[in-house]
Amino acid sequence: MLSAYRQMWALVMFDLPVGSADERKAATGFRLVLLDLGFEMVQFSVYARYCTSPQRTETLVRQVEEALPTDGAVDILFFTDKQYENVKHFRGKQRLPATKTPTQFDLF
Secondary structure (H helix, E strand, O other): OOOOOOOEEEEEEEEOOOOOHHHHHHHHHHHHHHHHOOOEEEEOOEEEEEEOOHHHHHHHHHHHHHHOOOOOEEEEEEEEHHHHOOOOOEEOOEEOOOOOOOOOOOOO
């Protein structure tokens, strides 16, 4: 059985320059790579992905690092599934239900 204390959430937050066409293209390319890696957009510059183990997070860090644009700031935070279930989500004044752990396994 998987432990909620060993399962992880990876949160990628970034602030990329978009002043020129090349910068916008690089920022869009980075977002598309995150989606290809299985991340879901939480906010425009915040993406989250569920991982079944700490080892998987190291692989994700390498994959994100390979896709980094030349400029900008990118941070990756990790939370255990147990910690992430305590995140409070709001859309406007409405509180959303707690995030549920995905039911399918990470096969990569």
